[in-house]
Amino acid sequence: MATRDDVARLAGVSPSTVSYVISGRRKISDATKARVLAAMRELRYTPNAFAQGLAGARRGILALHFPTSVDGYSSTEFEYVTAAMERARMFGYHMLLWSNPMTDVMGLESLVAQKLVAGVLLMEVSISDPRFDVLRRAKIPFASIGRPDDNADVTYVDNDFAEAGRIAVEHLASLGHRSIMYINVSVEEQEAGNGPGIRTIRAIREAVEGRDMLLQEVPVENNARGGRAAWEAYLELRPRPTAVLGLKEFATAGFVNAAGMASWQIPKDLSVIALGVGDRSAEMVAPALTTVAPSGEHISHAAVEALVQLIEGRTQQVLQELITPVMIERESSGPVPE
Amino acid sequence: MATRDDVARLAGVSPSTVSYVISGRRKISDATKARVLAAMRELRYTPNAFAQGLAGARRGILALHFPTSVDGYSSTEFEYVTAAMERARMFGYHMLLWSNPMTDVMGLESLVAQKLVAGVLLMEVSISDPRFDVLRRAKIPFASIGRPDDNADVTYVDNDFAEAGRIAVEHLASLGHRSIMYINVSVEEQEAGNGPGIRTIRAIREAVEGRDMLLQEVPVENNARGGRAAWEAYLELRPRPTAVLGLKEFATAGFVNAAGMASWQIPKDLSVIALGVGDRSAEMVAPALTTVAPSGEHISHAAVEALVQLIEGRTQQVLQELITPVMIERESSGPVPE
């Protein structure tokens, strides 16, 4: 494997000149630059990432950190991951995946202490997420997809839940619905401070307020069983809602399927809107789910960009951005039944 | 940030002793070991990963490489990723995600040239996958989830497709089905040499042979539209199959949903079995899909283990393993209609 010194020798320049040609942090005459570049190509030279890192290079590796989940992750979440990875690559960074139980903060601590990563991007952020303190203490650049409640100094990109709630409720209202059920995340998730869970219900309550609508909530696990439980709960509700908002895809799909088994017709008998669910998941369900969701790609891209800004010191400022979700009307929502 | 020398000073030993305490590659007396450990704890010391890498440490980072996909990835595939990551961590390795178009082999080349990763794990392997040659040339340890046709020297773990085909076909045969439709991957995928696609159809043909069964194939894209196309194709087939085998989840779900829209009852009118689809996806569909699939977790774990063996030189041998898939009967398969 060729090293920088090999290139320097072949090009007839000093090793540092090679470095400067690569980094561009010094003016190099076109002639020497050309010679160096040619030598690099001839030797198929690629800088050794460990040496760069040890010597204090700026770019390098980003860590993408998400807590392990008992319910597993969906294709929607995978979209966030791949989008973040792609964007990191565009900026010349690698992306390291890291996952451990939320409470096991030591894992994150040791990762950061290794100095391997130039910055950390957090996913699945809870409103009082212990990971932020770890990163603050470590003085490493970090950003998050989603946000904690205490976020004055946090660079984040998040879904605009308030807007999502408004869009969904207004859509239902305009279709004549007055009685809504909301499939919430499980009680454990709520207690754990699941950000989307908490912000979404807040937003929906607000949107419903002063609107002469009735909102009833049912918390369930995000899996098929939870969806069936939601269906059973639905049947008990009085007055019976004519529309259902669901936050998580496995639970919402389970609900829709249970309704279908019971020969309820969606959206004729009942409208369903899924919040925060990606297109692919929405289309795995019959009828295809009307969704209100931000582009996961968009969020991930923005978050990675913000993190890179922070790392490269192009700004001291805290960057915060809310992405406006978009409603895609598919087949699961329609006018209120008479 | 404390360095190894700080620890050595505090413990009153030489720097190398600290290294040896950590690596365990040399016998250290219990007394000194205790002193060193105490000093490490006091200073909250963690080795600098770049320095370790540069100095030629064995462990480090594994790369998980998968080609970018137009159809996106499902939760099933995400399971493979997270399982691989977890296992890597257990062995003391980090996991770097890397993805680019299959044809862009240079990306992989440059990753490997950076010497950052100790080994590469390939996902979504095609039967004539160009990535293997790159890795062979680079002389870097590699293993794959899935296998190419030319695999004499390749360490891999793969689904036992032959067994999967047999299980699925026998199950249908035992239920009285004699006419089967197979939803294949798209023609482009087949031409690109999609491994599961090619091996599965081979296996099914073999299982059907000499069994007085009729097999008809339909290739579609792996998305909801593809699924609907499969349904339309199904209606044209004569004799009309009584059972459908589907390889990919978005297409198979789309097919089932289209059938449902047309008021066909599954499994009363038609049985469906999904191959290689994970539990979570199977349960997003109504009726929940009967699946024949290996455990993604199992495959990923085995593949990472094999790669680590290779890296740490505990074996020169090529390790190859086929994982036997398991059938889970859910609600989409049943006796042939009269």
Add this chain to the structure above:
DNA sequence: CTGAAAGCGCTAACAT
């Protein structure tokens, strides 16, 4: 505009 040289923090071969 370019070169020389001092580290970065570790691993492991070479001493004792």
Add this chain to the structure above:
DNA sequence: ATGTTAGCGCTTTCAG
């Protein structure tokens, strides 16, 4: 059982 030391291949400061 432990200490000493020569690199690993870079980035960047200090000197021209």
